Amino acid sequence: xxxxxxxxxxxxxxxxxITVFVLDRELRSDAIKAVVYIQxxxxxxxxxGNTQRDQTFARKIEDLxxxxxxxxxxxxxxxxxx
Numbered sequence: 915x916x917x918x919x920x921x922x923x924x925x926x927x928x929x930x931x932i933t934v935f936v937l938d939r940e941l942r943s944d945a946i947k948a949v950v951y952i953q954x955x956x957x958x959x960x961x962x963g964n965t966q967r968d969q970t971f972a973r974k975i976e977d978l979x980x981x982x983x984x985x986x987x988x989x990x991x992x993x994x995x996x
Contacts, residue, residue, distance in 0.1 A: 919953070928954050929962070932975065941987060946979050948972040 915936075921929040931951045938945035950972045953962040 926958060927956070928952065930968070930971075932972075934975070934979065941980065941983055943976070943980060946976045948975040948979070950975065 915932075915934040917932045919929045919931045921927075929952070931953075933949045933951070935947040935949075936945065937947060950968040952966045952968055953964070954966075955962050
């Protein structure tokens with residue numbers, strides 16, 4: 915899953931792009947890998963600079979995806995049992 919580049923309205927000189935890899939069908943922490951790319955520019959009409967990575971934010975995204983997947987799985991199990 916690959917997002918487009920996005921900037922916050924409060925900081926138009928920085929943008930991020932997120933790529934999520936689903937590595938396995940099992941619901942495990944190593945089944946999801948997220949990469950967050952960051953580009954910056956010195957001023958509005960300047961070209962975008964080299965890409966960096968934000969590993970902390972990527973880990974938070976992985977955790978959010980896994981938590982939501984667990985919630986969906988728990989709901990499905992509860993629906994079957996009722």
